[in-house]
Amino acid sequence: MVHGPQSASGRLGGLLVSRGQPYNVVLTHLSADFDSLAAAVGVAKLWNAEDRKVPTYVVLPRGAHPSVSKFLALHQELFPILGLELLDPTGARKVGMCDAQTRDRVGPASELLDQAESVHVYDHHVDKDSDIVDAVLHIESVGAATTVVTEMIRSGLEQGAGVGVQLTEAESTLLALGIHADTGSLTYDSATARDAAALAWLMMQGCQQTVVSEYTHTSLSEGQQSSLVEAFGSLEKRQHNGVSVGSVLLVNEERVAGMARFGAGGHPKAAAASVRLSGEDPETEALELMSSLVEAICKEQILEPELVAEDFMTSPVLSCQPSTTLLQAEEILRRHGLYALPVLGQQGEEADKLLGLITCAEISKAFRKDEQGAANRPVTGFMLTKVTRVCPSAPMHKIRKRMAESTRAGRAIVVDASGRLRGIITRTDLLRQYHFYRQLKRRGQGPLHREWIGAAAQPGEAICSSNPDADEVRSAAVAGFLG
Incomplete structure (x- = not known):
């Protein structure tokens, strides 16, 4: 297959690791969550910048949380992620562990710990004890392991020692997801001002809030849940230029806090509006208004036709x-x-x-x-x-x-x-x-x-x-x- 130039600095391009070739590797814990994955990608970024002769890879020893799997289904090739089976254990030089301090947390990848010349632990659980002999510990009392790594990247850049550690938009976004996930978007008791500062800095580095919003789940209030159930039941869909246009009309007796207005909570392809109706049959009037709005959108062709496979x-x-x-x-x-x-x-x-x-x-x-x-x-x-x-x-x-x-x-x-x-x-x-x-x-x-x-x-x-x-x-x- 012929490709143009790579756009993402973290991508491996699918290269095999030569048998016997020295390498560094950063491990997530079993069933990787966003914090563990993001911290690992950040450490790999640092190590690859420090030593360009010995490549650093990220390995998920066994599985990932559903939300992380969904994210990687689209983003995996933007990061230096390899399967554990592609690595020759004898080639391991430096091994990192993120959001994990004990051997059982990395499962089948623990073999690499015995082969490595040094092991480095990055974590935020200060009440845990590591069972890795002579490990170099980077453990801070913050809300996420990703915060520890983000501060190291930021410090290197600000001190002039971070040449080559400039984060891409995708990397900044993943690191932000890691902090959001382990701090409940800064709402958990464990969240600190350092976590907030790290998030703010990542936004300045190009973190994409649209992606963060898509993969960060927040709970709905009872009123919101009720409205959502009603919306699914009354959803009407039609096709226009290959694009599905959906519309929902909700009639609420009381105001529901948190309902989006004209912008739908940051989703650029959605909008909501509250309308006060008068007349003998307000529901019929509302349905006619909704129908005319959808017709106007389709007539003006505001929506671009959806791309198909042969287009891209x-x-x-x-x-x-x-x-x-x-x-x-x-x-x-x-x-x-x-x-x-x-x-x-x-x-x-x-x-x-x-x-x-x-x-x-x-x-x-x-x-x-x-x-x-x-x-x-x-x-x-x-x-x-x-x-x-x-x-x-x-x-x-x-x-x-x-x-x-x-x-x-x-x-x-x-x-x-x-x-x-x-x-x-x-x-x-x-x-x-x-x-x-x-x-x-x-x-x-x-x-x-x-x-x-x-x-x-x-x-x-x-x-x-x-x-x-x-x-x-x-x-x-x-x-x-x-x-």
């Missing part, structure tokens, strides 16, 4: 064939900085049809089990066959939902009615369309550049494109592969 998918796509060996696939992934490679049929009716997806994780697992024997085996024995497939006309919101439900490969493969590959959509491709982060510029499907593809195609690789102008270059690439 990446195409052409670098792929391989069923006969490609694991060693060849690993080399292709390394050379282009990719995480996954589509496997396409080669001859007859199966030509260009998607058979599966070979990923860095699957290759690493195979090498761990049988390194010498696996190298020359074809990818078909290890590829993922249950992958997210969408048609070119699939709407963006449905693609996002399906990718969130199936996070193993982190990609949606665009295929036509006959199953032939048209393009690929990564998490980052999807994030670009939501305007969450200005650093991820929105893009559509661009023109095919022959020079770009020609430079990317090497022996053992194939380019698959939905653009008919690419046939000449694509044929040459496939010929090189078969030769």
Whole structure:
């Protein structure tokens, strides 16, 4: 697959960790929450800036809270996160633990603690005792472990020692989520002025409040809950230019505190208004008013048509064939900085049809089990066959939902009615369309550049494109592969 330049400084690009290569790793606790994950990403940012020769990765030893999983389904590729199975324990140099002080809190990753030259603990539970011998402790009496790490990043920048530690918008947002989660948005007794100061500083670094609002849940009052139930029961929906327009009319005898007005609590695509009606039949009058408002919105085409897969998918796509060996696939992934490679049929009716997806994780697992024997085996024995497939006309919101439900490969493969590959959509491709982060510029499907593809195609690789102008270059690439 051919990609443009990376937009997020934290992204790994899907590279495998070479066996025997030294590395540092920062661990979250089991079932990672936002505080543990955010602190780990912050520490990795610091360590990667301090030593650029030895990379630092973030590992979630076992699972994550549902809200964190939902966040990572869309954001994972913006941070240096790797699966534990991709790391060779003997390569660990420095290990960090975030929001955890004991071995049992990191479960299967505890093996790394024995191999590391040093262990560093970042936590905010001052009443706990660490069982890690000779660990370097960074424990402060604040509301979140993320606050401890945020203060270290801020201090380094202000003292001129933080070159390369400038946070991206996504990183600032994640760190803010960590503090919000463990302090109840500064409402818990454990919250301190230092937590508030850290949040304020993160907002100045580009924290996106829209994202924080989406992943931070607050409880509703009894009146709000009652209104919400009524709203769901009376919701009316209609389609306009592929966009679903929903409207709700609520009739309240008493004022409900906290109901949003003209802006819907920060959601740019929603609004609410209170209207006093007069007349013999106020409910009918209200329904007519609501209907006319919805009609006006649709008539003026205030809402942009929703994008579909072919509007923002990446195409052409670098792929391989069923006969490609694991060693060849690993080399292709390394050379282009990719995480996954589509496997396409080669001859007859199966030509260009998607058979599966070979990923860095699957290759690493195979090498761990049988390194010498696996190298020359074809990818078909290890590829993922249950992958997210969408048609070119699939709407963006449905693609996002399906990718969130199936996070193993982190990609949606665009295929036509006959199953032939048209393009690929990564998490980052999807994030670009939501305007969450200005650093991820929105893009559509661009023109095919022959020079770009020609430079990317090497022996053992194939380019698959939905653009008919690419046939000449694509044929040459496939010929090189078969030769």
